[in-house]
Structure formats: structure tokens, C-alpha cells
Amino acid sequence: MLDNNLECMESRKIPQFTSKIGRNQLCPCGSGKKYKRCHGGEDGGGKPVPGMIDARIRKLSPQRKCLVPSSLSSECSRGTINAHTVSRSASLGAIAHEGHVYSYKISIQELIKSKGRILPTRTGWKDASTFPGFCGVHDKKLFSALEDVPFSSTKEQCFLLSYRAVAREYYMKQGSMLQSDLRHALSSNSKIARQFINDFNHGTELGMKDAEAHKKRYDAILLEEKWEQVRAIVIEFDGLFPIQCAASFQIENDIYGKEIQFLGFGKQTPDSISLTSFVAGGISYICFCWLADSDSSCKPYIEALQRAPLVDMPAILAALLLQTSENCHFSPTWYDGMTNAGKDWCAAQMRNGATLDVLPPPALSAAGAYLTGISVKTINEVS
Known part of the structure; x- marks a missing residue:
């Protein structure tokens, strides 16, 4: 018991971020100056311009690169496309108004303008939810079982929904890793900020390793078509669910706040689950999908969700989507029709996330x- 407690205590310690910027290296801020004469100098590079x-x-x-398993890269067409994580025509088209949806485009300038609130902006529905993660050949070929045939909640279809979310999460983690030195440079004149960024950057390192591990597992399932390793539940709604989203996240607590999995700073890769809100055949669905090796965390999470009263579930799922991912896209009819209190509620969920x-x-x-x-029509376990 003592050994277990010590191991738990060690996993709760935040290790130091190991990357350092050489004084004679170019400053990560992009000024073209050496680090020692910019953000590594006594004046900290001056006041940052948002x-x-x-x-x-x-x-x-x-780097723009098709994120298929390496064994398939010989099939790639040249370059990548802006691939949709949420189906353009079926899902985004269903919630769009006058060719637009509301999406999150987080930037320093926008955060300053909104006084720290994360607010959605109107976005062309053809551009929403995209990332340069697949080439044209594989965006078509890999997802044909999802895009070219009616949705029938097969394990393969649920896996493909999840694969998109996992690939995007991997891509986003890559971007965050590339920005680590920039964050470090911009915090160089503040001890408190340096410690915060140090902790954040180390979390980013671990997140990248976790995302890479999950991506490799999903790649193996994809190549070998081991659909028996796929677990999923599909929630079908009466009415149009106003938020479309594709996300992958590591479970920590269930929807009631009970801890399921401790996300420490150890070497073990945490269990992961994907969450996709989409429209198929004019019907709104939310799919939770995970792999068999994540059963120990994902099953209790889903069991807790299924205990929620059906009448409360749409609102619970909306809060979960907003807290989980910035890759959420709103119906303008729904969002513009909300009171200020409703829009504040959306902002609060995003801030919490x-x-x-x-x-x-x-x-x-x-x-x-x-x-x-909108109400829940059915909850089906995919078998």
C-alpha cells in the first residue's frame, strides 16, 4: 500500500520542461534577432504585439502531410486538402444558415477584444471543421464506408468517425509542440509566467506522446480491419442537434464528477474516447467510440452517462461538447436566437474547457x- 501511495504521489509531481533556447539561437518570436538580444535579454523583448x-x-x-499509416503513404496524391472532421454537406449543411455556421477561431487579438471570453464567430460552412490532415485520395478512400453509404451504426462507421477525431487531435498536438519555444520566450521576463509555461509545455510533451500512441493504435485497427476491437454507443435524436463536433479526449471524471482515471505525469498512456456529433440522412446523432484497450475507463464513463435522465441528456451532451473541444460548430439559428444568458452559458463552458x-x-x-x-430517441450499443 505504501509503494502504491508513493507511486501516486510521484505521478502528481510536474516534471520540469526540458527544452531550452540557446542564447545565440534565433528568438522563437520570429523577430529575426538572437534570443539573447530579444526575449532572452534583460528587457524581455519589449511588450508583445498581439x-x-x-x-x-x-x-x-x-508540416502538411497526409496522416495515414506510413504503409499507405505510397498511395497519396500530391499535397493535402483541407479535410473536414465533421461532414460538410450532411452535418454542417444541416445547421448552416445563409452559408454560415458559428465556429471558434481562437487568437490573442480576439481574446483581448472579448476581455478573455472565448466567443464563436461566423464562418463559411465549407471552411468549418477543416484541417490539412489527409490527401485527396485518402480523404475519399478511407472514409467511403462512412460517406458513400447510409449510416447504419456499424463498428467500421463508428471507428471512422473516431479516426478523424483522433487524427485531428494528433495534428493539433503537433502544432502545440511547435509553439512551446514561443510560449517560453514570451514568458521570459516573469518568474510566475515561466513556471506556468514550464508546466504547460511539459503537459504538451506528454499530450503529444499520448496522441501519438493512440494514433498508432488506431492505425493498426484501420490496416488490419479489426473492427471487433471497436466499442461504441450511438445516441439518436428527435430534432436537429444544434452543435456539430468531432473530438478525442482522455477521460478523467464521469459526467457527475466522479474520478474514473487519474491523468498524472507518469509514463502510462491514459485511456481515450472520441465524441462526434453529426447528421446523417437528416437525423442527428452523437457517437462515443473507443478501443477495447480503453474499456476500464470508457465503460464506467458510458454507464454513468446512461444513468442520466433522458430529458436532461441533450443539455448534458451540449455542455460536454463545449467543454471538450474548440472544434464545435453551431447552428446560427440556434445561437442567434439565444438570450445573452444563453450565450454566456456557452462562453462559460468553453472557458471551463x-x-x-x-x-x-x-x-x-x-x-x-x-x-x-430536441430529445433522445434511442441509445444503441454498437455490437
Whole structure:
């Protein structure tokens, strides 16, 4: 018992971020100056300009590369496309109004303008939910069983929904890793900020390793078509669910706040689950999908969700989506029709999801008044 307690205590310690910027290296801020004469100097490089920081972040993007397993790369067409994580025509087209949806485009400038609130902006529905993660050949070929035939909740279809979310999460983690030195440079004149960024950057390192491990597992399932390793539940709604989303996350607590899995700083890769809200054949669905090796965390999580009263579930799921991912896209009809209190509720969920603290339980954050006119029709375990 003592050994177990010591191991738990060790896993709760935050190791130091190991990457350092050489004084004679170019400053990560993009100024073209040596680090020692810029953000590594006594004046810390001067006051950061939000627009310049945003521009630098955009440049620190991962290499555009098709994220298929390496054994399939010989089939790739040249370059990558802006692949949709949420189906363009079926899902985004269902919620779009006058060719637009609401999406999150988080930037330093926008956060300053909104005084720290994370607010959605109108986005062309053809551009929403995209990332340069697949070439044209594989965006078509890999997902044909999902896009070219009616949705019937097969294990393969649920896996493909999840694979998109896992690939995007892997891509986003790559981008965050590339920005680690920039964060470090911009915090160089503040001891408190340096410690915070140190902790954040180490979490980013671990997150990248976890995302890579999950991607490899999903790649193996894809190549070998081991659909028997896929677990999923599919929730079907009466009415159009106003938030479309594709996300992958590591479970920590269930929807009521009970701890299921401790996300420490150890070497073990945490269990992961994907969550996709989409429309197929004019019907709204939410699919939770995971692999058999994550049963120990994902099964209790789903069991807790299924205990929720059906009347409360749409609002609980809306809170969960907003807390889980910035890859959420809203119906303008729904969002524009909300009161200021409703829009504040959306902002609060996004703010909760953006903190490093444990998220508030979705079951306690739900607001049924904002999800009227939609109800759960069925909850099916995919077998």
C-alpha cells in the first residue's frame, strides 16, 4: 500500500520542461534577432504585439502531410486538402444558415477584444471543421464506408468517425509542440509566467506522446480491419442537434464528477474516447467510440452517462461538447436566437474547457432551457 501511495504521489509531481533556447539561437518570436538580444535579454523583448504573436503562431503549424499509416503513404496524391472532421454537406449543411455556421477561431487579438471570453464567430460552412490532415485520395478512400453509404451504426462507421477525431487531435498536438519555444520566450521576463509555461509545455510533451500512441493504435485497427476491437454507443435524436463536433479526449471524471482515471505525469498512456456529433440522412446523432484497450475507463464513463435522465441528456451532451473541444460548430439559428444568458452559458463552458483544472461535471453544467425541441430517441450499443 505504501509503494502504491508513493507511486501516486510521484505521478502528481510536474516534471520540469526540458527544452531550452540557446542564447545565440534565433528568438522563437520570429523577430529575426538572437534570443539573447530579444526575449532572452534583460528587457524581455519589449511588450508583445498581439497581431504579431498570432501571425507567428500561424507560421508554427505542422508540416502538411497526409496522416495515414506510413504503409499507405505510397498511395497519396500530391499535397493535402483541407479535410473536414465533421461532414460538410450532411452535418454542417444541416445547421448552416445563409452559408454560415458559428465556429471558434481562437487568437490573442480576439481574446483581448472579448476581455478573455472565448466567443464563436461566423464562418463559411465549407471552411468549418477543416484541417490539412489527409490527401485527396485518402480523404475519399478511407472514409467511403462512412460517406458513400447510409449510416447504419456499424463498428467500421463508428471507428471512422473516431479516426478523424483522433487524427485531428494528433495534428493539433503537433502544432502545440511547435509553439512551446514561443510560449517560453514570451514568458521570459516573469518568474510566475515561466513556471506556468514550464508546466504547460511539459503537459504538451506528454499530450503529444499520448496522441501519438493512440494514433498508432488506431492505425493498426484501420490496416488490419479489426473492427471487433471497436466499442461504441450511438445516441439518436428527435430534432436537429444544434452543435456539430468531432473530438478525442482522455477521460478523467464521469459526467457527475466522479474520478474514473487519474491523468498524472507518469509514463502510462491514459485511456481515450472520441465524441462526434453529426447528421446523417437528416437525423442527428452523437457517437462515443473507443478501443477495447480503453474499456476500464470508457465503460464506467458510458454507464454513468446512461444513468442520466433522458430529458436532461441533450443539455448534458451540449455542455460536454463545449467543454471538450474548440472544434464545435453551431447552428446560427440556434445561437442567434439565444438570450445573452444563453450565450454566456456557452462562453462559460468553453472557458471551463480551456482551463488546466478539472472540468466541472457536465451534469451540473447542463442548461436544458437552451436545448428545447430536441430529445433522445434511442441509445444503441454498437455490437
